Amino acid sequence: MKHQICLLEKIEQETWRETGISFVTSVTRLMERLLDYRDCMKGDETENKKIGCTVNLLNFYKSEINKEEMYIRYIHKLCDMHLQAENYTEAAFTLLLYWELLHWDERPLKEFLHYPAQTEWHRKEGLCRKVIHYFNKGKCWEYGIPLCRELAFQYESLYDYQSLSWIRKMEAAYYDNIMEQQRLEPEFFRVGFYGRKFPFFLRNKEFVCRGHDYERLEAFQQRMLGEFPQAIAMQHPNQPDEAILQCDAQYLQIYAVTPVPDSVTVLQMDRVPDRIKSFYRVNNVRRFRYDRPFHKGPKDRDNEFKSLWIERTTLILTHPLPGISRWFEVEKRELVEVSPLENAISVVENKNQELRTLISQYQHKQLHGNINLLSMTLNGVIDAAVNGGIARYQEAFFDKEYITSHPEDTEKITQLKDLMQEQVHILGVGLAVHEKLVHPEMRPLHKKLIDQFQMMRSSLCHVSTRNNIILQPQGYKYIHGAVGRVKEASNLPSKAVTALLNTGKKKGCQIIFSVFSSTPRTGSAGPTRQSSSSGLRTSGGLRGASLE
Numbered sequence: 001m002k003h004q005i006c007l008l009e010k011i012e013q014e015t016w017r018e019t020g021i022s023f024v025t026s027v028t029r030l031m032e033r034l035l036d037y038r039d040c041m042k043g044d045e046t047e048n049k050k051i052g053c054t055v056n057l058l059n060f061y062k063s064e065i066n067k068e069e070m071y072i073r074y075i076h077k078l079c080d081m082h083l084q085a086e087n088y089t090e091a092a093f094t095l096l097l098y099w100e101l102l103h104w105d106e107r108p109l110k111e112f113l114h115y116p117a118q119t120e121w122h123r124k125e126g127l128c129r130k131v132i133h134y135f136n137k138g139k140c141w142e143y144g145i146p147l148c149r150e151l152a153f154q155y156e157s158l159y160d161y162q163s164l165s166w167i168r169k170m171e172a173a174y175y176d177n178i179m180e181q182q183r184l185e186p187e188f189f190r191v192g193f194y195g196r197k198f199p200f201f202l203r204n205k206e207f208v209c210r211g212h213d214y215e216r217l218e219a220f221q222q223r224m225l226g227e228f229p230q231a232i233a234m235q236h237p238n239q240p241d242e243a244i245l246q247c248d249a250q251y252l253q254i255y256a257v258t259p260v261p262d263s264v265t266v267l268q269m270d271r272v273p274d275r276i277k278s279f280y281r282v283n284n285v286r287r288f289r290y291d292r293p294f295h296k297g298p299k300d301r302d303n304e305f306k307s308l309w310i311e312r313t314t315l316i317l318t319h320p321l322p323g324i325s326r327w328f329e330v331e332k333r334e335l336v337e338v339s340p341l342e343n344a345i346s347v348v349e350n351k352n353q354e355l356r357t358l359i360s361q362y363q364h365k366q367l368h369g370n371i372n373l374l375s376m377t378l379n380g381v382i383d384a385a386v387n388g389g390i391a392r393y394q395e396a397f398f399d400k401e402y403i404t405s406h407p408e409d410t411e412k413i414t415q416l417k418d419l420m421q422e423q424v425h426i427l428g429v430g431l432a433v434h435e436k437l438v439h440p441e442m443r444p445l446h447k448k449l450i451d452q453f454q455m456m457r458s459s460l461c462h463v464s465t466r467n468n469i470i471l472q473p474q475g476y477k478y479i480h481g482a483v484g485r486v487k488e489a490s491n492l493p494s495k496a497v498t499a500l501l502n503t504g505k506k507k508g509c510q511i512i513f514s515v516f517s518s519t520p521r522t523g524s525a526g527p528t529r530q531s532s533s534s535g536l537r538t539s540g541g542l543r544g545a546s547l548e
Helices: 002-010 017-040 047-063 068-084 088-101 120-137 141-157 161-180 217-227 242-246 274-282 340-363 372-387 390-397 400-405 407-437 440-466 495-507
Strands: 188-194 205-210 251-260 285-295 308-321 327-338 479-482 485-488 511-515 542-547
Touching (some): 047 068, 068 088, 088 120, 088 141, 120 141, 120 161, 188 217, 188 285, 217 251, 251 308, 274 340, 308 340, 340 372, 340 390, 340 407, 372 407, 372 440, 390 440, 400 407, 407 440
Antiparallel strands (some): 188 251, 251 285, 479 485, 511 542
């Protein structure tokens, strides 16, 4: 840094000032990275440090000084490190960088590294096969399939039917693997490296890391503290102050984060199996979030959910995970406050997704033999719905006073209600699967779950009727009835219901519908029947339609 300042002072008044400053800055940045690389390549340093500083140097050669030969050399160094660490997906993405530089041409290439003298076409083909192989070993077949198609196009253009047959069979095998093989969803962790004792490529920066298989937060924390034995673990999620950033020490701040997938079309498609969707929820993700609960204003002693807000922080990375590294730097932060009702919606929605995924795994025999996990999950959700959780949400947000004083929340209340109905349906499917798999000695537990499930449905019916909330299937809107008037939130498709509403308006009566349905909000195609009394299409039937 001192040398940089001296050089900048020397050229401050010169005619080549602009070019000189650019040169000095680039050389300084290169030296910082080379010194980090030299220190990290020492034998006693961990593989993660070596990979991290290599990624840092590789990106510099590509983006700042455009040295293609050095860039390619470090691509292969990084790929070898990933293979040694068994990071096969990351190795594939790394080698893909070189593959993208090549073209399907017959231009001759000289011998380079471990490659023989060959045409550019053959080198690109060989790289493509190797990348596909690494994606296969990393169980990321979705990334390998487009490359299979790329090779198939080339082989078909050359009438190389033997190679075409081989690559088509491989592509078909990858589809089979997606549907049949079990894959674990990784955990993600945010890591902050604070203090001047960290290497340059980590110093006072924060990253999101993709954990190893079966690795949970505690294990990840122990691994990081093992790699940085001099570091002090920070016990709070607050951003560090300037004193910590500038101190001659090492501070690690670690906590779990949740991936936020982009709006991928496949995630919106109802008929796509959950085992396919699950890949897109945790891959090719740049946004991650974590929540900090707090009470805004006085805490409601009777029901804390009424005043429980969430401070939601979203971290945006420089590159999506997975990629050429298991971790990437955070380049942007977004902070929002989530209201109690919005938080309730998020909690129920996430729990529904968790239930769908688990039940699907048992349905498709990905998890078999021991059903303890399914039993515990169903018991936890149903018990919470009866004694807390959903029951507390109903008390907080389906209360007549809340509905009247928060007319702007009408759509959100409807959304929460629909999610609760969806949860009832999902739990029903889960109990059906549980009944098929449960061992005879566990029958009493199953009966208990069924009884509690009926209580849960009854509680939904009771609260909704008491507060004039329609619990109805997807496609029907929220209607709020009050004495002397009927408020219709949207046009209903049923002529019978509309006629009944009009009758109520004329007579100044209160209209209450209580329709329960096991039809899910998204996805399921459960049995349905037409109600003769109202024309409402429900699978649970029309329980009540009355003038009071």
